[in-house]
Amino acid sequence: MNVLAFSGSLRQGSFNSGLVRAAAELAPSGMLIEQADISAIPLYNGDDDGDSKPEAVERLARQVQNADALLFATPEYNYSIPGVLKNAIDWLSRVEGSVFAGKPAAIMGASMGGMGTSRSQYHLRQVLVCLDVPLLNKPEVFVSAAHQKCDDNGDLTDEKARDMIAKQLQALKGWHATLKG
Numbered sequence: 001m002n003v004l005a006f007s008g009s010l011r012q013g014s015f016n017s018g019l020v021r022a023a024a025e026l027a028p029s030g031m032l033i034e035q036a037d038i039s040a041i042p043l044y045n046g047d048d049d050g051d052s053k054p055e056a057v058e059r060l061a062r063q064v065q066n067a068d069a070l071l072f073a074t075p076e077y078n079y080s081i082p083g084v085l086k087n088a089i090d091w092l093s094r095v096e097g098s099v100f101a102g103k104p105a106a107i108m109g110a111s112m113g114g115m116g117t118s119r120s121q122y123h124l125r126q127v128l129v130c131l132d133v134p135l136l137n138k139p140e141v142f143v144s145a146a147h148q149k150c151d152d153n154g155d156l157t158d159e160k161a162r163d164m165i166a167k168q169l170q171a172l173k174g175w176h177a178t179l180k181g
């Protein structure tokens with residue numbers, strides 16, 4: 001089972017990229033997690049949105065198409081989804097063939113505040129519903145006070161948070177099996 005993981009942060013030392021790395025380590029047997037690179041995705045401009053899309057968008061769209069499932073690790077910016085992540089999703093939604101539709105997906109997130117990206121995650125859920133992504137409901141993964149749970153590289157060291165991630169990935173595996181039979 002190949003899972004393509006999106007981190008909503010381009011920052012070196014990002015806690016959310018740290019969650020993706022932790023997920024790759026904690027994946028259950030038979031699951032391989034690869035991080036998507038959204039850093040080269042241009043800002044959406046309808047003038048560039050012709051029959052062919054920018055190369056970085058086409059490349060990422062193929063990765064989404066080839067993935068069995070998706071994982072999103074999102075920060076919270078002003079109670080919502082960071083622009084870089086929304087921009088990447090918007091571009092991908094413009095590629096022929098509805099690349100997101102029907103892909104099982106799970107959401108997690110880390111922030112320094114006490115809410116652990118819950119508001120952002122619920123905005124992301126709304127966007128992914130628009131794209132017909134069958135989302136795993138539970139368990140949810142909200143990593144609050146992330147600066148106390150990650151080291152200087154952004155790697156997740158908190159055992160309770162790592163356990164939550166392991167449980168969510170196990171559930172994603174089951175969700176994929178349920179949907180794909």
Ligand code: FNR
Pocket residue numbers: 008009010011013014015016017075076077078079080110111112113114115116117
């Ligand atoms: C933030 N941050 C933040 N945190 C939060 O819990 N709720 C919020 O609404 C916001 N808003 C916000 C806006 C902007 C523009 C920035 C840059 C930051 C803090 C944010 O959660 C923190 O910087 C995380 O560390 C970002 O995630 P990464 O980069 O570590 O993955």
